[in-house]
Amino acid sequence: MFTIEHDFDATVVTxxxxxxxxxxxxxxxxxxxxxxxxxQLDPRTDQVVKITLSLSQxxxxxxxxxxxxxxxxxxxxx
Numbered sequence: 001m002f003t004i005e006h007d008f009d010a011t012v013v014t015x016x017x018x019x020x021x022x023x024x025x026x027x028x029x030x031x032x033x034x035x036x037x038x039x040q041l042d043p044r045t046d047q048v049v050k051i052t053l054s055l056s057q058x059x060x061x062x063x064x065x066x067x068x069x070x071x072x073x074x075x076x077x078x
Contacts, residue, residue, distance in 0.1 A: 002014060002015050010030045013028070013030075014026055014027070015028075027039070036052070036055070036058050038050070038053070060072075060074060
């Protein structure tokens with residue numbers, strides 16, 4: 001299950017784990033104009049862990065999900 005909310009400065013997607021035998025904490029993905037943040041509560045420390053990706057890193061991650069092992073560099077069009 002997931003939710004989508006449009007805030008003033010970001011689109012926020014929350015991913016809720018409901019099918020796994022060992023449920024994970026909710027993941028919140030916030031898409032801003034210049035970056036993407038991914039946040040999840042670490043239940044061992046009771047603190048939220050936050051990762052920030054540039055839009056370039058996000059494009060690389062998207063491409064990497066469909067490729068075999070190796071080293072790659074995306075070409076810029078134009």
